[in-house]
Amino acid sequence: MSDTKTRHNTELDNTIFSLEEITAEINYRKAQKSLRNLIDNIDLTTEERSGLDREIERLSQMLDKLEHSVVQIAAFGMVGRGKSSVLNALVGEDVFPTGALHGVTRDVGTANWQLQPEPIANSTENLQRLTIPTAGGQIQLLDTPGIDEVNGKTREALACNLARQVDLILFTISGDITQVEYRALSKLREAGKPMLLVFNKIDQYPEADRLAIYNKIKEERVKELISPEEIVMVAASPVEVKGVKDKHGKLKVTRDRGLPQVEQLKLKILELLQQEGKSLVALNSMLFADEVNERLLQRKLELRDRAANDLINKGMMLKAMAVALNPVTAIDLFAGAIMDVALILALSRLYGIEMTQAGAVKLLKNIALSMGGISLSELLTTFGLSSLKGILGVSVPLTGGIALAPYLSVAIAQGGVAGVSSYAIGQITKTYLANGASWGEQSPKTVVKTILDSLDERSILNRIKSELQDKLTLSQNKKSVGWVNNNTSQ
Numbered sequence: 299m300s301d302t303k304t305r306h307n308t309e310l311d312n313t314i315f316s317l318e319e320i321t322a323e324i325n326y327r328k329a330q331k332s333l334r335n336l337i338d339n340i341d342l343t344t345e346e347r348s349g350l351d352r353e354i355e356r357l358s359q360m361l362d363k364l365e366h367s368v369v370q371i372a373a374f375g376m377v378g379r380g381k382s383s384v385l386n387a388l389v390g391e392d393v394f395p396t397g398a399l400h401g402v403t404r405d406v407g408t409a410n411w412q413l414q415p416e417p418i419a420n421s422t423e424n425l426q427r428l429t430i431p432t433a434g435g436q437i438q439l440l441d442t443p444g445i446d447e448v449n450g451k452t453r454e455a456l457a458c459n460l461a462r463q464v465d466l467i468l469f470t471i472s473g474d475i476t477q478v479e480y481r482a483l484s485k486l487r488e489a490g491k492p493m494l495l496v497f498n499k500i501d502q503y504p505e506a507d508r509l510a511i512y513n514k515i516k517e518e519r520v521k522e523l524i525s526p527e528e529i530v531m532v533a534a535s536p537v538e539v540k541g542v543k544d545k546h547g548k549l550k551v552t553r554d555r556g557l558p559q560v561e562q563l564k565l566k567i568l569e570l571l572q573q574e575g576k577s578l579v580a581l582n583s584m585l586f587a588d589e590v591n592e593r594l595l596q597r598k599l600e601l602r603d604r605a606a607n608d609l610i611n612k613g614m615m616l617k618a619m620a621v622a623l624n625p626v627t628a629i630d631l632f633a634g635a636i637m638d639v640a641l642i643l644a645l646s647r648l649y650g651i652e653m654t655q656a657g658a659v660k661l662l663k664n665i666a667l668s669m670g671g672i673s674l675s676e677l678l679t680t681f682g683l684s685s686l687k688g689i690l691g692v693s694v695p696l697t698g699g700i701a702l703a704p705y706l707s708v709a710i711a712q713g714g715v716a717g718v719s720s721y722a723i724g725q726i727t728k729t730y731l732a733n734g735a736s737w738g739e740q741s742p743k744t745v746v747k748t749i750l751d752s753l754d755e756r757s758i759l760n761r762i763k764s765e766l767q768d769k770l771t772l773s774q775n776k777k778s779v780g781w782v783n784n785n786t787s788q
Contacts, residue, residue, distance in 0.1 A: 326364070329580035333361045333587050341650055346598050353590045356463070360583045367435030369571060369579055373496075374457055374486060375470035376479060377444030380498040383534035384470055385428070385439045387558035388567075394426050394441045437571075440464065445482045457482065461489035463586050465578045466570060468563075472499040474511050475519045487523050491582065494566055495520065495529045501536035501559070530566055533559040599732060605648055606732075610724030613641035617720040618762050622713030634716050638662050641720065642727050649731040665726050668746040669719075710766045717762040718755055725749050 337357050347354070363370070373381040382394035426441035445457055461467055469483055487493065497515065500508050508531070516526050536556040543549055570578075617637040624633060639658045646653035653661075726749050730737065737745050 326576045326580045329584050330361070330364045333357065333364060333583060336587060336591060337361060340594065342594065342598060343601075346601050350594060350597055353593060357587055357590055360463075360587055364579065364583050367576070367579065368429075368438055369435065369466070370438045370440060370464040371466045371468060371567065372440040372442060372460060372464040373468045373470060374442055374445060374461070374482065376446045376476070376482075379444075379470045379472045380534050381444075381468075381470045382426070382441050384468065384496055384498055384532060384560065384563070385441050387532070387534040387560040388439065388564060389428065393428055394439075446478055458485050458489065461486045461491060462589065463582070464491065465582050466567070467491050467493040468496050469493060470496045470498050471515075472497070472502075475515055480519065483520065483523055490585075492570055492578065493524065493528060494563070495524050496563060497529060497531045498534050500531045501533040501556070530563045532563050602648055603728070603732070606645055606724075606728045609641065609644050609648065610721060610728065613637060613644070613724055614717045614721040614758075614762065615765060617641075618713035618717030618766055621716040622710060622766055634720070635662070638720055638723050641724050645724065645727050645731055646735075651731055651735050653735075661727065661730070662723065664742055665723055665746065668743045669722060669726075669750065710763050713766050714759045714762045717766075718758050721758050722750060722753060725753065 337354075340354065342350070362368075373385055375381045385394050386392050428439045428441075429436050440460070442457060442460065467486055467489070469479075469486060471479055475483070483495070495515070497512060503511065512529070512531060516524075516529055520529075533556075536559060538554045538556040617634055620633045620637060639655065639662055642658040642661055643653060643655065646658070726746055729745060729749060740748075
């Protein structure tokens, strides 16, 4: 009975493990497909791509990482804590440069058992990267410059940026943790990645002191940041002190390098990779890709918002001029509507959203209905002022130009109202298109009201009036001069 129960439990464990593997594989493939689609559908103009080439390149590198099943493990820490020695001990060879001088880790590398330079993020700083082939993938060990070297804050920021890209963080200390180390550890923890705190050089402490430091770190220093299971003690490059007699029988002390004591760290890493390797890579790749995508979208929206505002300002002034210069009421309204439709179509092209003329007219109607007060005031003003403007326009030559000033005042007032309306329509359309041609979770009226409430109509109207005053005065002066010259020649 007991053997049967044990066999059933083993079968159940194997089934659960198989299901976990299948789920991890499905999620991995989903992440690959999602990232490939993101890269294939980057919709940026040359101007929008400017300054973002490195970010876009990182997306491609992330996809390459997924397709080659690469797990990245990065070592961080202050200078002299033995980051490079820890990585060398894990590899079993002296691959990463080590030494007592500040800043031994200068250059970077990748490829099978070879080190080559590679910059961290967008900086000139370098790290060391070693690629180790494994069955079905690769493990990359990354050794970073000390976080406390020159330009400490810059290096700290770079470390945080790199931490968002890797899959596992090894933070190396060699004694009781310092304030600089605690701050760096806290920053790296914000990346949300699996982390192991590696207490190195334990061979330099008597056992009682070593345990006392370990307990102090575990129970006081990093209690809020690291669990006890995430703290590992190692001696990456232990020194063995021996007394040896020379040929004269004199006792001499020699210091030899002993065998690395990193078995516990290896087991921790292998355990993490075996249980969560693929899920870690997929999740971390997608999290980083999401951050980069957000920056790309932000850049795109900022530039398109700027271009959209330029279009809106031009459309606003064109409509204001058209309405101000035209004395026929019906044509005023028709011309204004055409200008608004043209503005909507221009904005839709800017945001890369296909829209027909019929679709633009329909959107304009929906906006006009939601605008309420401004549209009604524009209609009443257009009807009322157009008639008066027409009468004054006819009177200008009859009165020898005396009626010109009243005509300009009425034209500017009418054009100003039309311009404000066009500006509001443009801003509402911009919001609608920037939201993917939808009103989002709110109703059209709510969105329109929010935008209208944020507009400074007085300021916009004053700006329109000022530009109209200059343009209409110049235009009418030319007409008056022409009328006077015609009369004189007669």
